[in-house]
Amino acid sequence: MGAAFLPVHGAGKVASVRVHPVVVFNACDSYVRRQETQERVIGTLLGTVRHDGVVEVKNSYAVPHNEQNGQVYVDVEFHRAMIDLHLRVNPAEKIVGWYSTGDGVVPTDALIHEFYAHECHNPVHVTLDVTFADRDRLVRAWVGQSLALGSKDASKEAEKPDAEGGEASAAEGILNATTAIHFQEVALVNTFDAAERVGVASLAATNADVVTDGDDLGATAAKLRGMLEKASAYVDAVVAGKTKGDAEIGRRLADALSSVPGLTKSQFEKLFGESAQDALLVTYLSNVTKMQLMLAEKLQTASLLI
Amino acid sequence: MVWGAANPVGKPTEAETPLRSVQIDGQVVMKIVKHCSEQAPTLVTGQLLGLDIGATLEVTDCFPFPNQDAAAAEGEEDDGANYQLEMMRCLREINVDNNTVGWYQSTYLGSYYTEELIETFLAYQENIKRCVCVVYDPTKSASVGTFGLKALRLTDRFLEIHRAGEFTFEKIADKSLSWADIVCEVPIRIANSALLSAMFGELTRSVASEEKHGVTQSDADRLAVSSAPFLEKSLEFLSECMDDLAAEQQKVAHYQRFLSKQQSQQAQWLTKRKAENAQRRAQGLEPLPEEEDPSNPAHKPSAEPSRLEGFLIANQVNEYCTQIQATATASLRKLTLVAGSQGCGDVVPAVDSKA
Incomplete structure (x- = not known):
């Protein structure tokens, strides 16, 4: 390669x-x-x-x-x-x-x-x-x-x-x-x-468990954070005049920054609240359904034993 | 789709040791992923080959089955069996373990609890004592960023009941089998040869070291905030399933009503007959038989609805619920992450969604 x-x-x-x-x-x-x-x-x-x-x-x-x-x-x-x-x-x-x-x-x-x-x-x-x-x-x-x-x-x-x-x-x-x-x-x-x-790591290993319900968001967030830190360190260095700025990297950074939606705090709160409510509602619904299922089973078997 | 019936090489093993885990070669995982995602949204199946060692089932190779529609178009039932035998023969020549241990299938949003699954399981189980079904969900990997691979097998209790015959109320009550006890999941482990591990380590070295943080495709998938389409589809399926479940319950309720009506009819008939007999005896006549008379409509036994369908639907509903919960939880966490990165961490409502 x-x-x-x-x-x-x-x-x-x-x-x-x-x-x-x-x-x-x-x-x-x-x-x-x-x-x-x-x-x-x-x-x-x-x-x-x-x-x-x-x-x-x-x-x-x-x-x-x-x-x-x-x-x-x-x-x-x-x-x-x-x-x-x-x-x-x-x-x-x-x-x-x-x-x-x-x-x-x-x-x-x-x-x-x-x-x-x-x-x-x-x-x-x-x-x-x-x-x-x-x-x-x-x-x-x-x-x-x-x-x-x-x-x-x-x-x-x-x-x-x-x-x-x-x-x-x-x-x-x-x-x-x-x-x-x-x-x-x-x-x-x-x-x-x-x-x-x-998951390259689990595939390449000689013996590994499959991560199915991966609790990897933390790891991913850490990676993201690392990248952001690296980028900001680079920008700081350029601004301070320690390193010569690369126009290509600058353009990429500008692209990345412009892709972040510019929301005011109230707008964001509204958006956030809506999404969070959706997720919570759905969770609630599925919990109710599960409960229903258990209840149905209990009642059914109870009535059938007669 | 009873592929297993055509397979003569089921190695009988002592069923005493319970199956604890499934060990899958990286190769097999890749082949399954490739086959399932390439053919998606068509659902596909394939055969798993491997060895049955103690408490672990080793899956060392697999091969895909041709598309069922195409096979059906040719109108050849034997064709599939021929393909299977031919493939096994070929694989034996290159020293692959040609011992069937189960099959794999792709699924869409985790909807795999069907009667077909159970039928296939039973067909396989005739030849192979311990077989597994590996289910892969390509949609899950792409939309949630988690890897949707599962190994399933039928529980011994279910098999016992099934072997005993019909799936009736009495039997289920007898064994106190609930819907959750039909299929159980077996933990999967991935295993590779040392050579492959080294090779892959070398090849992915640059990927892993790239940017030092090694951002991969699944990282990107995982960070995608939009989970709405996935949730929407899941909810749609869930509500369909609930309708099915209601219909199924209706059937059971109907049967029960019918049964109680019949019982009261029988009781009526019996008292009537007894009174009649008492009269006849008083008159010095031969009493009429008090046994049930099958020609009498009140005694006609009605077919009991199979509970299997209802159980499977319950399982399916449960599966959807778990899936929806997982997705909703994940999206909540992502939202929190976004809020944090936006500097609006204080808007986060204190929610423990797992509770």
């Missing part, structure tokens, strides 16, 4: 990849459940490709495979069966690529990638580093471009990006490959909206 966006030449229209957390969950789970002899797991990614070239990866499933001496056996039948089943639940999610565990691209990836190129147009390859080699880039996305082995010219070699190391050719070591795949890294965004709703 820390990867900078690289202009991708000739790699189709994939601009960036957005990965839903469920995919991370699924990949980790399948890695934990892999066969003893297996070194890594692969799986199919499902999702949609937006018009602006952003690939949304929304779902995934593991696919059994076997790697030996540069040969790869993917359980195609399993893959087909699973995709059929998935399409019945959600026809909008199509194959968009595949994932594997491991850091970066390895030679056999070319073969698998070629297989997925038959399954969909411009497959993306997402790698999930389970060895935590580079903590800032655990999940990476790649797009592949098929090259004829002979025409791999010097210009391609020269174009290897600098420090990002976002490019790797995986031609060597493939016994029967007639083509090579040129992998190029693309930007990857993790979307955690859904996970945040559950």
Whole structure:
């Protein structure tokens, strides 16, 4: 996710990849459940490709495979069966690529990638580093471009990006490959909206209770307070001339301030009173209803015992 | 919608140890959330897979069921069962625990107490001794900022009564079962593999450290002051439910009236018959039988209305009330917060809404 966006030449229209957390969950789970002899797991990614070239990866499933001496056996039948089943639940999610565990691209990836190129147009390859080699880039996305082995010219070699190391050719070591795949890294965004709703902290923990009736308003208010304090500290510093004011931040602050409704105290009191009364009335009503329910039960059973 | 009936792999376990908690993998939670909120407002269901270990039920995987409408359109009852078997077979190949432990379903504003729920429960329970139903409410997360996930199961007492047969007045009185004893909630715990925990910790590090205070989506949801639409809808549902409850009570009252009328009729008939017999005996004739005669309309037993419906509605009403109270309390607190931030803290009426 820390990867900078690289202009991708000739790699189709994939601009960036957005990965839903469920995919991370699924990949980790399948890695934990892999066969003893297996070194890594692969799986199919499902999702949609937006018009602006952003690939949304929304779902995934593991696919059994076997790697030996540069040969790869993917359980195609399993893959087909699973995709059929998935399409019945959600026809909008199509194959968009595949994932594997491991850091970066390895030679056999070319073969698998070629297989997925038959399954969909411009497959993306997402790698999930389970060895935590580079903590800032655990999940990476790649797009592949098929090259004829002979025409791999010097210009391609020269174009290897600098420090990002976002490019790797995986031609060597493939016994029967007639083509090579040129992998190029693309930007990857993790979307955690859904996970945040559950609570990232409780989800990431190895063992946690679910906070359903979250009494978290206090925590949220504290966060809000912290942010306000930070903002006011910044403003004070600028006013005092200690720091140079940033116009952009100033505009944002002005926006935020203008979104606060300017109410007089009596107006506010009226509003507040009304809302509070609504809430209290509703509470009262539901209490009465509950009481009614209990009463009905008591009376009913009492009369029925006769 | 009796999916459970098609499942042959129910592992019989000793029912002695009561189910204390449900342990759900983060993966399953995410899958449920994804499926339910993507398909909302359509209500969806899916199957939970996992292991039954002692007092804890571990849910380690799940898969969604295809939309029922679509399945119904194809007109294939077997289709669903086939899908289920095929999916289980596939999941077994990738070493997923393929042992059904229950199902999940989405709900709208907590309206899940239906006869369908009970039927599905019973269908599952035939094969699996201890199964749970995980209910997820996408509306709750979005509008209140709390996470609406619940695990439910039928109580043993209810099952006992149900196994004994009809859901009649006598039986319920016998076991002193109240509406609150049908379904009980099981506490949920979330569990993850160490790998996933580490991975997620790393990935969310930047999210968590962003702005130092780590403001998340649920924080924003939680601070939203407007709870009126949610309350309005809940109240609407509540009043509908109350109507249903009244109708149900009417039915019971009607039955009771009918019963007492019948009893007095029977008594009348009996005294008449006795008098007749006394006369006949005096005349030296064979007395007429004093047993009940089914051909007589006064003795015709009438079908007793099932109490299940009423119980479920009562549960539903209770659920709505709890929900409304929670929301109202939360919005009061938010109001207080707003008042505080507006510098009008003194207008706050001293209210203990929980009391």
